[in-house]
Amino acid sequence: MEIRDASHLQGNGAVETQELIRQELNEPKSQVVAIGLAGENRVYFASIEQGRSSASRGGIGAVMGDKGVKAIAVRGTKDIHVAQPAQYLKLCDEVMEYIQFREKSPIPGVIPIHAVLGSPQEMAIHDEKWHLESFAWGNARTRRKDFWSEYNEKAFTDTLEMARTRLISCYNCPLHCGATISMPGLPTYMMKCFTKLTYLMAAFSDLDFGLRIAQRATEYGVDGYSTPQVIAFALELYDDGILAADDMPGMPEDTEGKFYYLLDRIVRRKGIGDILANGTHEAARQIGQGAEAYAHNNIKRQEQAPLKLSMLNPVYFLMYCTGEKLNITQIEGQFPQAPYVKYEDREAFVKDWFQVPHERFKQYFLDWNPRGENSNPYYPTPEIASDIVDWQERMHYIDDALGICAGLSSFHMKPPYHIHNLPKFFSAGAGYDMDEDKLSQAAKRYRTLVRAINIMRGMRRIDEKPPEDHWKKRFPELEEELLNTYYKLKGWNDQGIPTRESLNNLGLDFVYEEFKRRGIMTDEEGIRHEESSNEGEVVGAECAFVLFS
Numbered sequence: 071m072e073i074r075d076a077s078h079l080q081g082n083g084a085v086e087t088q089e090l091i092r093q094e095l096n097e098p099k100s101q102v103v104a105i106g107l108a109g110e111n112r113v114y115f116a117s118i119e120q121g122r123s124s125a126s127r128g129g130i131g132a133v134m135g136d137k138g139v140k141a142i143a144v145r146g147t148k149d150i151h152v153a154q155p156a157q158y159l160k161l162c163d164e165v166m167e168y169i170q171f172r173e174k175s176p177i178p179g180v181i182p183i184h185a186v187l188g189s190p191q192e193m194a195i196h197d198e199k200w201h202l203e204s205f206a207w208g209n210a211r212t213r214r215k216d217f218w219s220e221y222n223e224k225a226f227t228d229t230l231e232m233a234r235t236r237l238i239s240c241y242n243c244p245l246h247c248g249a250t251i252s253m254p255g256l257p258t259y260m261m262k263c264f265t266k267l268t269y270l271m272a273a274f275s276d277l278d279f280g281l282r283i284a285q286r287a288t289e290y291g292v293d294g295y296s297t298p299q300v301i302a303f304a305l306e307l308y309d310d311g312i313l314a315a316d317d318m319p320g321m322p323e324d325t326e327g328k329f330y331y332l333l334d335r336i337v338r339r340k341g342i343g344d345i346l347a348n349g350t351h352e353a354a355r356q357i358g359q360g361a362e363a364y365a366h367n368n369i370k371r372q373e374q375a376p377l378k379l380s381m382l383n384p385v386y387f388l389m390y391c392t393g394e395k396l397n398i399t400q401i402e403g404q405f406p407q408a409p410y411v412k413y414e415d416r417e418a419f420v421k422d423w424f425q426v427p428h429e430r431f432k433q434y435f436l437d438w439n440p441r442g443e444n445s446n447p448y449y450p451t452p453e454i455a456s457d458i459v460d461w462q463e464r465m466h467y468i469d470d471a472l473g474i475c476a477g478l479s480s481f482h483m484k485p486p487y488h489i490h491n492l493p494k495f496f497s498a499g500a501g502y503d504m505d506e507d508k509l510s511q512a513a514k515r516y517r518t519l520v521r522a523i524n525i526m527r528g529m530r531r532i533d534e535k536p537p538e539d540h541w542k543k544r545f546p547e548l549e550e551e552l553l554n555t556y557y558k559l560k561g562w563n564d565q566g567i568p569t570r571e572s573l574n575n576l577g578l579d580f581v582y583e584e585f586k587r588r589g590i591m592t593d594e595e596g597i598r599h600e601e602s603s604n605e606g607e608v609v610g611a612e613c614a615f616v617l618f619s
């Protein structure tokens with residue numbers, strides 16, 4: 071490992087930095103992760119960019135920036151050791167065969183991105199009716215229920231066809247979730263997933279604008295969920311007189327121009343951008359004058375996908391509240407989002423649903439009706455909803471631990487990687503005896519450790535709530551019961567803190583000791599119920615890049 075001076079790269083874009091480092095090292099095959107201006111300036115929603123991927127939620131790019139690390143380059147030259155190569159390849163062949171089957175057999179009755187596998191395949195799909203009409207535009211407030219007209223469908227299709235140079239995949243993957251995007255006059259960049267739509271929806275604009283601003287945002291290295299919402303939030307404050315003309319000197323008149331103007335200021339922490347760079351929650355606190363009510367689409371201080379729905383869904387309620395990965399797409403999957411109307415369609419769905427960890431999950435789905443007694447919000451019951459959420463998040467934590475793409479696993483219904491074959495991959499690859507129970511237990515330990523870290527940073531039950539207006543119909547008593555039931559299943563107390571007993575059962579006694587040392591647990595199970603917040607101090611740092619070879 072070598073640490074090199076990167077002062078000459080300071081201020082460069084996250085994408086261009088990757089190429090500059092490859093040239094500097096004369097290693098065209100090296101893989102590089104890098105931050106842009108946003109990470110360097112510790113913007114709270116800065117991303118880390120890498121070739122065809124982006125680690126964006128939670129402002130992880132600001133962590134690199136705070137440590138003065140501009141990029142990390144890796145060049146692997148040694149062989150990969152596989153403990154049982156024949157068995158491993160057999161498993162790979164089975165997965166490949168199933169992927170091909172799933173690509174030819176989309177799941178009926180679900181939205182296009184869930185019908186097929188992938189991360190999701192936003193770059194291949196033109197039908198955006200569901201996203202554009204179900205998600206809210208602007209500062210996560212306005213539904214446009216008739217947006218997907220013939221005219222708009224053609225305009226979106228034409229723009230994507232023009233911009234999309236080619237569909238691309240991650241190394242050795244048969245799917246093509248990403249695309250190279252070349253907008254006239256702009257450098258080519260890589261895009262996948264929902265960022266295709268987030269900027270244009272926040273600005274009430276079109277796909278041409280969305281793909282253009284996303285190019286600049288990708289170079290700056292910012293999260294495509296949070297950034298458009300922060301800008302839309304600022305413009306709403308401006309329209310309502312909470313931010314004044316003095317806060318926005320020289321701001322263009324047109325909405326698109328305003329978006330570029332604020333994006334440029336945020337990543338440089340210039341003027342009002344210095345406050346907005348802290349995200350809507352913190353910016354609202356700093357601005358005051360009622361700005362807090364405008365930061366309305368947050369969970370745990372993080373901007374969320376702008377979904378505003380009608381009836382509370384108990385499974386989604388739990389995932390939104392208790393998820394610690396700050397994005398619903400990193401928790402959901404496996405189980406359908408809504409019941410099927412016809413019972414025979416449900417029967418057909420469960421027929422080849424071999425990925426379930428237990429047969430009872432099939433019955434949960436068969437019994438779920440769109441109307442009547444067994445429908446949302448009281449069905450799935452708190453016990454069943456907790457069981458479903460436990461399965462869904464277990465699969466995401468396993469994917470994270472094993473480095474499996476959620477697009478082929480936890481994010482999807484009927485995925486090729488699942489609880490029954492992942493332990494076999496583990497055993498054949500690492501030569502370590504793994505089974506479903508052990509893997510599930512490992513995921514539980516991981517999940518509990520993540521929770522413990524957040525508990526130590528001040529998270530409590532009070533933080534576990536969706537945006538007030540996420541669903542129109544809310545059920546306070548039921549919501550309390552859902553949280554209580556889920557906490558109990560997890561082995562947490564009524565504040566969502568892992569109990570001493572559950573920590574001991576997971577071999578995490580040291581976490582209990584740490585809770586005690588920090589005064590979170592004052593005795594056997596005595597818990598302090600304080601709400602704290604660590605705002606994070608920004609410190610100066612040198613700029614370097616790290617080279618692994």
Ligand code: SF4
Pocket residue numbers: 187188189238239240243244245246247248475476477478
């Ligand atoms: S690894 Fe995942 S994101 Fe990449 S192409 Fe395959 S399914 Fe898509």
